[in-house]
Amino acid sequence: MSLYNEAKLQRDLEIQKLKGWDLDKDINWSQGIDITKPLLPLDTNAILFPNASEEQRLVISQMMGLIVASTISELEEMANRLKGPTWEKVLNKFPVNPEMYELGEHFYEDEVKHSIAFKRYIEMFAKEVNVEPAQLESILPSSKGSSLKHIYKYNSMAGGMAVWWLIAAVEEESVLFYEYIRNSKQTVDPLYNQVHKLHFEEEIRHKSYANLMLQLNNDFARAPFGKILQKLDFILAEVLNISWTFNQLFKVKKLRQLAEHHEFFRILAGLEDMLKGQNSLSVLNTLFTTAPYISNTLNLSEHKNLKEMMKRYGALSVPGFSAPTQGLPCIR
């Protein structure tokens, strides 16, 4: 999509508005959650828990599904909270055309809606497993209290666009994860599938916006420091993403506190013992390179569209990680 083609931008906005879904009307919330069904398909070789039983695999899948839902919800909400410094200020400085404003406003409305949708799912799941939403959220990824927001804000104030690399990455991951879910839609929880499906549809329609913002900065920013940031922004997003992801994964240590509330937590707490038996470096390597979903999240530079954008804008990445498994081997 061309940043300067106002007619095309206008048409895309019209399509997004026409095909957009309603949070309350277009999702069948009343169907509830089928707690006997997995949320995310897992790899059959169960890379991190090779001896997991059926019951354990179900719970792992549900926990992964909640982690993915929470990650998307939190990061999209954070993007919205950073709207002023990372979007409005940029467009006021580089006012390329009114259509970019309008597309942007719609983009953020969508992001807020997606965040609420995933959050609502998590709240419903909390009820199913006999805990308060806040208790479940305490073991799931969250951006509250982290310095992520401030770092991205200061980066933007300095002329950087790191948050847009993060947004582009989250969008590409969302699309990828739904592709996995879609292949197993008969077996996963129908409500979870529906939320991801609708999310996927809107992500596909508006995912070019992050690229447009990066192009805007690339075309307009002239100051030498801005050009340096352009090279380093992706590294910043990558490093922040890796540290945040690991921080959030450690939250599962709080699982034991919830064990008496429901079987779900008791089984999850038991899985921690399975991990203890494994070599830490080996676990780390698995997380980075082959663990489903987690390795996708940790290796931003391996995403196809991101790779192309990095090449286009001359962005550097953190060297040294191996490419994750392409797709999930033998999805169940």
Add this chain to the structure above:
Amino acid sequence: MYSIDSVLCNDKLLQYIDIPGKNDESPLLVFLHGFPDNAYGWEFQLNEFKGNYHVLAPFMHGTLNGEDIPNDRITLEKIRKDLATLLIKMNPDNQREVYIVGHDLGCFLGTAFSVNSRFNVKGLININGVGLDQYVGRKFSFTQWRRSYYVILAQFNVVRSLVSKVMPKAFLNIIYTLCGIEKNNPIRNNDRKVLSSIYIYRYLFKKAATMVFGKETKIAVPTLFIWGKDDRFLNFPTKKEVDKFCTNATIRILPGGHWVLRTDFVHVNRIIKKTLGQWQAQAVTV
């Protein structure tokens, strides 16, 4: 070719391209060229908008026939009065809507003219140019000072003589090359005549100096800025800047340089057409 008419403005004839519209009620669309250029520089726009509008494109004094112009004849006030004379002739009862499109220095005139709403100006389009008020408003911009070196140079008689009399062709080639105009573009056929009004920079500089601590004037007329983003002489306007000088303004930035009206005329014309349509529709609603 175009029909060229003239109107007597005090002591001087103002020549202009005149392309009448379909009928006597057609809105007036006035194109004000910049420097170094003449009214023929609007050829891509004149062809696009004839018919639906009564198109006028005045020549800055001396740029058509190369006659000598006394320096004091090209002050902003006097050329504003010249344009007023033309519009009174074309729109004697002030019933027709007037839309002004300026480029470069033509924007100084167009903006100054739009501040006075006596002439039923319904919209102003500035292409790679701003009003003098807005230009002076950039007094604290280092990048704008750096790009305005030519204004400082034009204050000196020796430079003006060198440019307009000794080596006009070389100067024009340098300017057009800096503005990204391709070698075979017809604008490169311009000769020293388009440099006739170089003295205007003296007046503008003096006028700007008196405005440095003056109050900023806001234009109420709907305004569109179309900007080739690789302009080597003028910074593109930011939203913050435009909000200070315009009540109702839109900015559209395109790939291209200072003469984007020629280098990307298809896109520029599309934007002008769409904007004029919107303004006319609003005028009907009101």
